[in-house]
Amino acid sequence: xxxxxxxxxxxxxxxxxxxxxxxxxxxxxxxxxxxxxxxxxxxxxxxxxxxxxxxxxxxxxxxxxxxxxxxxxxxxxxxxxxxxxxxxxxxxxxxxxxxxxxxxxxxxxxxxx
Amino acid sequence: xxxxxxxxxxxxxxxxxxxxxxxxxxxxxxxxxxxxxxxxxxxxxxxxxxxxxxxxxxxxxxxxxxxxxxxxxxxxxxxxxxxxxxxxxxxxxxxxxxxxxxxxxxxxxxxxxxxxxxxxxxxxxxxxxxxxxxxxxxxxxxxxxxxxxxxxxxxxxxxxxxxxxxxxxxxxxxxxxxxxxxxxx
Numbered sequence: 001x002x003x004x005x006x007x008x009x010x011x012x013x014x015x016x017x018x019x020x021x022x023x024x025x026x027x028x029x030x031x032x033x034x035x036x037x038x039x040x041x042x043x044x045x046x047x048x049x050x051x052x053x054x055x056x057x058x059x060x061x062x063x064x065x066x067x068x069x070x071x072x073x074x075x076x077x078x079x080x081x082x083x084x085x086x087x088x089x090x091x092x093x094x095x096x097x098x099x100x101x102x103x104x105x106x107x108x109x110x111x112x113x
Numbered sequence: 114x115x116x117x118x119x120x121x122x123x124x125x126x127x128x129x130x131x132x133x134x135x136x137x138x139x140x141x142x143x144x145x146x147x148x149x150x151x152x153x154x155x156x157x158x159x160x161x162x163x164x165x166x167x168x169x170x171x172x173x174x175x176x177x178x179x180x181x182x183x184x185x186x187x188x189x190x191x192x193x194x195x196x197x198x199x200x201x202x203x204x205x206x207x208x209x210x211x212x213x214x215x216x217x218x219x220x221x222x223x224x225x226x227x228x229x230x231x232x233x234x235x236x237x238x239x240x241x242x243x244x245x246x247x248x249x250x251x252x253x254x255x256x257x258x259x260x261x262x263x264x265x266x267x268x269x270x271x272x273x274x275x276x277x278x279x280x281x282x283x284x285x286x287x288x289x290x291x292x293x294x295x296x297x298x
Contacts, residue, residue: 035161038266040190043266048232086154092158
C-alpha cells in the first residue's frame, strides 16, 4: 500500500539483543523478548529480585552464571522454563546485531512502532 | 455530485489502507530483522502475533495495552518468582507542573505499582520525595527517568498526551523550578 513506508523490518517492540560476548565466542547473539516474559512476570521479578539491570549489556550475564542459577538461569533451568542446553532458543539472532533494546528511545515518528 | 463521491471514494480507500496495516501489526519472527530465519528454534519459539492478538489492543509499542490487560486479568504476571507475594499497590497521583506550554503531567502510581511494586523505581531511579527529582523532557528523551522505560518497554514518547494529560482549565501556573504536587486519590 502506498501509505506504508517501504522496508520497515521492525523488531518486536522491547526485544533486547545481547551480543556483548556471544558473537566473539562464535555463537549467535541472544534475543530476549520482553512481551513473552511480561505476560508471565511483573517487572520487579527480573529487575529487582534477580538483579538484571535495565540497560542492555550492563548486567554481566554469562553462561556460567546462567548454569549456576543466576539471572536467566533462575527460571531457565529445566523446571520453570527450558534448560540452558537449548542453545538455539536463546541464541537466535542474526550475525552482526548490536547489543541494545529495539524500538527504544528512537522516536522515528508517531505510530511508527 | 461527482466531486463529492470522488472525495468519499478517496476517504474510503484511505480507511481501507489504514485498516490493512493491522495485518502487519506484529512481524513474524523470521522477518523481524532480528531473528535468524535459518535458525531451527524459530519452529519452536512462539510468534508474537499469536500471544498478543488476544490482549487488549493499543496503538503504540507492542500494540498491547498492558495496563488494562493486567487490570482486566487477561494476564496474571507473578510479582515474585514463587508467585506467593501480593504486589504493593499505591494509589497516589503526582502532578508535575513545570511543563508549560504543554499540559501538566500526571504520574499515576497505581498502574505503575501494579506492574512494578516500589523498589523497581525507589530509591535508585527516583527519590521518593516530591520535588526532589530534577526531571525534564530532555533527560527523558535521552532515556533517563521516565524515559528509561517509556520508549523501551512501555509506550513510547510519541504519545505525548498520555502523560501531558491535565485539562487546560486545570493547569497550574508553576514557578520556574517546576514544583510538583501530590494528589491523593
